[in-house]
Amino acid sequence: MTAAATTPRRRSERARVAILEATNELLHEHGLEQLSIEAVAARAGVGKQTIYRWWPNRAILIADALLDRDDLAPAPPADTGDAITDLGRWAGDLAASLGSPRGAATLRMLTAAATAHPETSRRLHEKFSGPLQDYANARLAAAPELRTTPSQRRNAVDAIIGGMVFRVLAHQELTRRGATEMTRTVLRGLS
Amino acid sequence: MTAAATTPRRRSERARVAILEATNELLHEHGLEQLSIEAVAARAGVGKQTIYRWWPNRAILIADALLDRDDLAPAPPADTGDAITDLGRWAGDLAASLGSPRGAATLRMLTAAATAHPETSRRLHEKFSGPLQDYANARLAAAPELRTTPSQRRNAVDAIIGGMVFRVLAHQELTRRGATEMTRTVLRGLS
Amino acid sequence: MTAAATTPRRRSERARVAILEATNELLHEHGLEQLSIEAVAARAGVGKQTIYRWWPNRAILIADALLDRDDLAPAPPADTGDAITDLGRWAGDLAASLGSPRGAATLRMLTAAATAHPETSRRLHEKFSGPLQDYANARLAAAPELRTTPSQRRNAVDAIIGGMVFRVLAHQELTRRGATEMTRTVLRGLS
């Protein structure tokens, strides 16, 4: 609450939102590679320079647009006291999100974007895979009924998340029920 | 009276090989998005038209070039009679391949290419993930010591493969030893 | 009729004629600049190499095709004893030929072709403008009623021929009657 001198920025919120929305729309309509800054500018009713002023390049704009919608990773469920139940439910929620057409498309485009751009990879981990790993790991560590080493936890968590991601990337079906079963199968190995 | 139109096709093998090699080199030097057909033609010492004559578009050329080197998925190991041992070894081999810098780069680029192009996705599954799933599934099904349902096998197999792929895509370490441990952890759930 | 040993050449007359006809047709259908060797080969039902074997390049093929039809410069008329009458008739015939749509198009294309290719220019003069100048000059020189110096004759002849050619190139009307009048006007200056 210091009376600091304010920075007299006057960035147009209207433009910012319109650009991110246009980017998301075009991404889902035409795909990652077909996205052109000119099309974004036209759809958003914005000058190209306004985009370049705030996003230094295409890759960062794409990451911003895709990660701004932070509904990919669902909130952790309530703690029922049983880790397998909790993680099964959590995996089901995650599968519902990633398994939907839009979620799957978003995950695939993010994966591709991360391949080409390390910074996107970092942010993808920070906003998506990191929190997922952290929650599952913590829930496992807090489960007295499952005596696990850190390395076992890491393996189990990556197998669960990876199994789901793999199915999405491979265009194979991923249902809430299937994810829960997979989770249970993996966790049974930690008895 | 004249004979039917003859078919004097004489595709140059020299050009075909040079193009695929140049594509692979440029892909690993500059990345997927930076790959230009003009650069491939120049490096291969070939006219652009010769590329377009045989590959209808960039995506198919990339898939061809990356999948032509079929060293991504290793050959299945000898059957020792113990499924967990065999699959552990198999997973280790796979991890050695995917975990190497070149293998990891290839997998990432293939994943990105498949995202943008359904046909590439199909061929990636046909040459990579399909055979992996098939082998692991068959080895599990043939293991009398593990009584498994098809659905359980499918879950376990995807968790193992997905876990490894996920680590590669997330730029996390994937060692032969880690992969074997992860496999054992998952399979223990199938007792 | 000598029983000379024949040279065992086996050039296909069928191909030669078909190529020249196809060239002429395409020239009048699409114009000089649009003419492609590939189109000629296709229309003539001939391999490209057959064209290149006998005509070293596009320009020479075009000149050959256009000049093969030697109906541009009409035959000189019968000598009536009166130079002005004869030359007026001759000019009229020439105008009828050059003034027709096909003749005009041919003259224009030949002019353009000659601009780009000196050898075509030479052959155009040899088969077209040269004979015209020669006839008119000779007819004037043989007219006792017109006492002319060589230089006067040359001027008058070029004015007459040039006047007609100019009208054709400028897309202006050129009639038999107009040409005769122009001829008379010019020749009257040689009294």
Added chain:
Amino acid sequence: MTAAATTPRRRSERARVAILEATNELLHEHGLEQLSIEAVAARAGVGKQTIYRWWPNRAILIADALLDRDDLAPAPPADTGDAITDLGRWAGDLAASLGSPRGAATLRMLTAAATAHPETSRRLHEKFSGPLQDYANARLAAAPELRTTPSQRRNAVDAIIGGMVFRVLAHQELTRRGATEMTRTVLRGLS
């Protein structure tokens, strides 16, 4: 409330001039058919798109470049009161211009360009042959010493201009003196 769409056209004069100059240079260095837009862009230090933005096709660029230099048709001479003297001098000036290597090359290229492109033909007449015909015709009409009909004037004018143009196109010598003589010869027929 917002103002109507503004028109922020800011065509670069620098680029316009550089393109026309480069075109003229390359035209005289390599000829009409060898002129490539890419070479113009490179020589002018300009992007190809900048050429295509303002000139819809090669033909119009060529016409613009050649006709922009309006030194082909010389200014009419002062009126001395004697039409034959005036027109002789005018023809001499024209011959000096058309007879020079550069003038001849320009005339030949314009003729060829007009052959392939009607609009170029129109502009060539508008800027070159039209004004020539108009001046000569008017000078003749204003000469009381020469009683001429419109049709006679038209014939004489076309014979004079055509005679000169013909000599240039036929690669024959055209001197100031020769042109003056030809003019006098033709005009003597209008006594």
Added chain:
DNA sequence: TTGTAATCGAGACGGTACGTCATGTCTTACT
């Protein structure tokens, strides 16, 4: 209330690469 300066829309600019077309050369199989 009025400068004044950052931001905005628009779009021209010098470039790079696209995918297509035609060049002139070559090789193959047929006649």
Added chain:
DNA sequence: AGTAAGACATGACGTACCGTCTCGATTACAA
């Protein structure tokens, strides 16, 4: 030997976008 077919290396075509650069107009703070 000549031919129809057509692949080849080359290079220009005309288009689409890139990222940079003006150009007025707009707008919100500071004087």
